[in-house]
Amino acid sequence: MTAPGEIVYFEGRFVAQAEAKVPITTHAFNYGTGCFEGIRAYWSPRQERLNVVRLQEHAERLLRSAHILHLEPPPGLTVERVGEIVVDLLARNEYREDVYVRPILYKSGATIKVTLSGISSDLCIYTLPFGDYLDIRSGLRVMISAWRRIDDNSIPSRAKPTGAYLNAALASDEARARGFDEAIMLTGDGHVSEASSSNLFLVEQGVLVTPQATDDVLVGITRDCVLALARERGLQVEVRRVDRSELLAADEAFLAGTGVQIAPVTEVDGRTIGGGGLGPVTRELQDAYLKVVRGETDEWQEWLTPVGAPETAGAGRD
Ligand code: PMP
Numbered sequence: 088m089t090a091p092g093e094i095v096y097f098e099g100r101f102v103a104q105a106e107a108k109v110p111i112t113t114h115a116f117n118y119g120t121g122c123f124e125g126i127r128a129y130w131s132p133r134q135e136r137l138n139v140v141r142l143q144e145h146a147e148r149l150l151r152s153a154h155i156l157h158l159e160p161p162p163g164l165t166v167e168r169v170g171e172i173v174v175d176l177l178a179r180n181e182y183r184e185d186v187y188v189r190p191i192l193y194k195s196g197a198t199i200k201v202t203l204s205g206i207s208s209d210l211c212i213y214t215l216p217f218g219d220y221l222d223i224r225s226g227l228r229v230m231i232s233a234w235r236r237i238d239d240n241s242i243p244s245r246a247k248p249t250g251a252y253l254n255a256a257l258a259s260d261e262a263r264a265r266g267f268d269e270a271i272m273l274t275g276d277g278h279v280s281e282a283s284s285s286n287l288f289l290v291e292q293g294v295l296v297t298p299q300a301t302d303d304v305l306v307g308i309t310r311d312c313v314l315a316l317a318r319e320r321g322l323q324v325e326v327r328r329v330d331r332s333e334l335l336a337a338d339e340a341f342l343a344g345t346g347v348q349i350a351p352v353t354e355v356d357g358r359t360i361g362g363g364g365l366g367p368v369t370r371e372l373q374d375a376y377l378k379v380v381r382g383e384t385d386e387w388q389e390w391l392t393p394v395g396a397p398e399t400a401g402a403g404r405d
Contacts, residue, residue, distance in 0.1 A: 091186075094179045096172055096212040098195075099161065101179055107211060114194035114206050119250020121193030122152035125284075125345045127217065128177055128186045128394065131382025137182055138391035140345070140380050141308045142170050145190075148308070152246035153192050157203035160192060164210060170392065176212055177394045187217035187346070191249065220346040223373065226353030226365060227268040227342070229282070231331065232258040236272035236280040236303045244303040252284075259283040269342065271334065271355070274303050279329040285344030286310040287329075287352075289337040290361075290368045294323045296337075302328060309343040309376075312390065316375045322368070339366030341373070348380075349373040 097107035115121040124146075128139040146169035153160055173188055180186075189212065196206035221227060234257045237244060242251045254272075262270035262283075271287060274280045279298050281287050286307040289296045295317045300306050317324050334340065338361045340352040351369045353360055360366075365373075379387045 089179065089181050091182065091184070092180060092213060092215045094176065095214075096176050096210070098209055098211075101176065104213065107213070109195070110197065112197035114196050114198060115191075115249065117199070118194075118201060119248065119253070120156070120158070120203065120206075121191050121249035122149065122156055122158055122247050123189060123191040123249055124149045124247065126173065126188040126190070127345050127380070128182070128188060129381050130182065130184050130186075134382045134393075136382075137177060137186065137394040138380070138382050139173060139177065139188070139394060141312070141390050142173060142392040144308045144311070146170050146173075148247065149190055149192060152248065153208070155243045155246040156248055158192050158194065158208045161209060169210075172210075172212060174392060174394050176214060180214055182214070182216070182394075184216050185218060186214050188212065188214050193249065219348065221268065221342070221350045223348050223350045224365075226351045226363070228266075228354040229269045229271050229352050230262050230265060230267040230356055231334075232261055232270035232272050232283075234258040234261060234270070234272060235275050238275045239301075239303050244305060245300070247305060255283040269352075273331065277331065278302050279331060279334050280304055281307075282342050282344075282347075285342040285347040285350070287334075288313060288341050288343060289329065289334060290339035290366060291333065291337055293368070294325055295368065296325045296327065296329060296333075298329045299326050307344055309345055309348070312376055312379075313343045313349065313372055315387075316372055316379075320371070320375075337361070339369050341369045349376050 095104045095107045126145045128137050146166040192210050194206045195209035237254045258270035270283050272280050280302050281304045335358050340360050342350045351365045378384045
């Protein structure tokens with residue numbers, strides 16, 4: 088029996104986690120020059136199997152981030168190959184519970200130069216058992232952060248660079264130090280962008296609203312799921328610029344992301360949102376999303392990749 092997360096993918100091989108070490112001279116360690124993904128896989132008791140959520144889209148975003156950041160992937164690392172490695176890794180770890188998967192494509196070369204081109208890159212992936220990251224039942228109290236969301240012209244917001252998460256960490260730290268659960272970040276010009284590591288949705292008079300991609304949001308894959316589930320239900324959807332005071336006046340608000348799943352927001356900067364509880368639209372979308380990812384329904388099966396037996400035995404280079 089393998090301990091959860093014991094086997095990782097490192098330098099083209101499946102190895103024990105204790106063996107996956109990088110030297111202190113690694114460029115990514117010095118300058119945050121990597122990009123990463125956060126993927127979830129849920130154990131479905133009904134299907135008796137683990138399903139990875141939107142694996143293809145996560146692999147695509149990883150390689151898109153890499154392209155934007157001049158992180159040339161190792162030869163042969165296609166979207167399909169990333170997907171195969173993730174599935175193989177999960178199978179090798181023999182999970183029968185919900186899991187978080189963390190692929191990182193990073194500048195593995197050793198140079199002191201502050202540059203991106205001409206430095207070798209490598210992929211590593213580790214996994215860990217993962218339940219609810221934030222409370223998704225009772226509602227979050229959030230604050231609008233004094234830290235602004237990184238501007239697309241400073242660090243590309245469509246990429247998911249490791250170094251950029253200093254911005255997210257500053258905001259979420261500030262929120263927690265002040266007794267809040269999470270931070271909402273504004274753009275440099277003061278419009279609502281997103282939470283520290285999830286996208287934001289509002290409900291205003293029955294209309295579902297989320298900030299547009301050009302307001303420095305990471306274009307989230309869960310955000311895409313929410314928009315699809317809302318449109319399927321005939322809800323009116325608006326993807327556009329959102330003002331700060333709109334957030335304070337909303338009937339409902341929630342966060343959406345792989346880690347947070349769908350988490351209702353019931354208070355913003357000391358103002359109660361709607362009735363202060365889980366609103367009807369949030370509840371419906373949260374139920375629908377969790378049913379799909381937990382494999383409790385046959386709808387949206389195209390979002391799930393089942394994990395079977397390990398593709399190859401042993402821990403050899405692939
Ligand atoms: N914004 C940021 C800054 C994030 O880190 C995340 C988590 N990846 C999200 C939004 C939500 O994206 P996704 O739904 O693809 O996990």
